[in-house]
Amino acid sequence: MQSTSHAFKQNAHRALHDPMLQKAMGHVRSGFIDKRVQAAARLPEFDQLRDQAKAIKDHTLAHLDHYLERYEAKVLEMGGKVHWCATAEEAREAVLSICRSLDARTVTKGKSMLSEEIALNEHLEANGIEPVETDLGEYIIQLRKEPPSHIIAPAVHVNKEQVEADFRRVHKNLPPERSLSEAAQLVDEARQVLRQRYLEADVGITGANFLIAETGTSVIVTNEGNGDLTQTLPKAHIVVASLEKVVPTLEDCATILRVLARSATGQEFSSYTTFSTGPRRPEDPDGPEEYHVILLDNGRSSMLGTEFQDMLRCIRCGACMNHCPVYHAVGGHSYGWVYPGPMGAVLTPSLIGVEEAGHLPNASTFCGRCEAVCPMRIPLPKMMRHWREREFEQHQAPAKARLAIEAWAFVAKRPRLYRWATSLLIGALGRAGRRRGRFRELPLAGGWTAHRDFPAPSGRSFQARWAEQQRRGRASR
């Protein structure tokens, strides 16, 4: 996917002036938050499980090579194949060559953010293979030729009326008199169209929420059951997964699953949690003949051992963006690449470079709500600050902002100079603002006064008044 992260401000400007989007984002604010709170409250050991989940991932990341090799050995033993890919390009080619070996014409796809990251659909289309998204949200945005705007609710930016219009535009056999005003009717319509596509598909591609080293299993969680049809009906099942998805044991996977759905949608468990181990065995009634895992690095291993390693604990639940005031304001597309919200603000610079994505870790108030709800206790604000530090050290921060901070710090490090300089400044501001108590416009503060009034200082600092009181022995107080 071509990034527009460098144009974050312009993207955000458009989003803030898009009434349809603003309406849709209102649903995010109200939809996810209460459900998560209730789900967490129903499970007394929820916070303890978060600690356990974090410990599992920390352990795995400390021994990642070991668990990945164990995982591969087990996949091979179960009759599958692991394709180690360092880059997005290698991963795309690996998928394409499997599809070609089966003369595939269409592939069905379960929801996979990693396939967005490697721009798989575009690559397949360019090579004459039709990808069909089967997750309802992904299907909708595929029709709209848009990227996802949320990692678990890809079409959260779209309203019902827009979906109806898309279906009427694309579904040729849809009678105009049929009502599609209800969400359930839209789901039925999509389901009917997709049923046929499952049967036609030669290859099914899914992502993975977990890879289990102990058993060689890949795990997906869905609410629509589309992933199961995608991976069992075609001749081959291809799993695309990044290497930090591995966990040591089935038990570890179960522990993390207990915090995943609760954090994501407020469900105790997703409707479907599907474990896939190897291709169909002779005694199995169904299943794919071939089972492939595309195991992708794409920059993640270079995060190991750095201040960004904690980010590799992320299980993609979306809680951080569900609780982010900036995400609520500008929506996922403003972030300009695959991963939006706080997790995207940390991960995107790691994957495509801070030169391209520098706005993302800067566009945060550090309100800390993301970290407070992250089931894996990822210190997201701290890592955004680390990106700012890197930018500052490498002189990538805007020169004007840098100069302002350095000038301010020069003064703030020298208390006597600070006293003198600030008393001049607030003295002048105090005199100018005395009559109204505030400013509607102020030179050099246009970013503030464009949208709000600026309260005027009273004119004399606390320190000056305090010193005066002390001199008078505080008798007059």
Add this chain to the structure above:
Amino acid sequence: MASEEHSVAPPKMPRVGLFVTCLVDLFRPSIGFAAVKLLEDAGCSVVVPSAQTCCGQPAYNSGDRKDARGVARTVLRAFRGLDYVVAPSGSCAGMIREHYPKLFAGEPEEAEAEALASRTWELISFLADVMKVERVECHWPARATYHDSCSGLRELGIRQQPRQLLGSVEGLELVEMAEAEVCCGFGGTFCVKYPEISDSIVSKKAENIENSGAELLMAGDLGCLMNMAGKLQRRGSRVEVRHVAEVLAGQQEEPAIGEPAKQVAK
């Protein structure tokens, strides 16, 4: 992170250094005087070191650790030898308590930074949690709402302390607004780096404040208060905005934030 020292009972008349904070010092000294009154009423002996400037957050959050350390050193130096350091701001107290130890990790001042962190408190939580203040003697008839500023709430766990003390103010009716725990969009330099996004966030906050029916808005951080007051006033709202300490100290003669001083002939 509550350290061991935080749970120890305070000395009889603890010596408290008031960290005024740069915004209060320059923009609203009345908050500083309110803090002094509340601390003295609680039995503290208050000193105000004159060599203090700012906690260093603007540099720290801009990625400039070196300058942040430089500014933080002025705080380390200014507040030596005191029982406690108290700030009328969750954000600045959080900076000292949660971030100074990380900022000075591996530096010669590491131990000093950790010691300072363990002695530092936000004003309202200090009154309630350390000095065990349960009520204030003050009368303020108003329908009021309280905004939870982010650092105080999520870094320092300040939530029920201000509500408890405000509950003892005679005549004050406390109503909860929707999303009281959601950021107001200030975010320090964020509000000038991303003014449109900040405006969208503070606009939603202003709607929630207005919909609560309150005539008085309070919070524990002047940055957030200036942001919300500025937005409310731009919208033509009549809601008064004040720091929670000013209300607890009964400073009714002070004009609300962004309001002109009353021209009263004495």
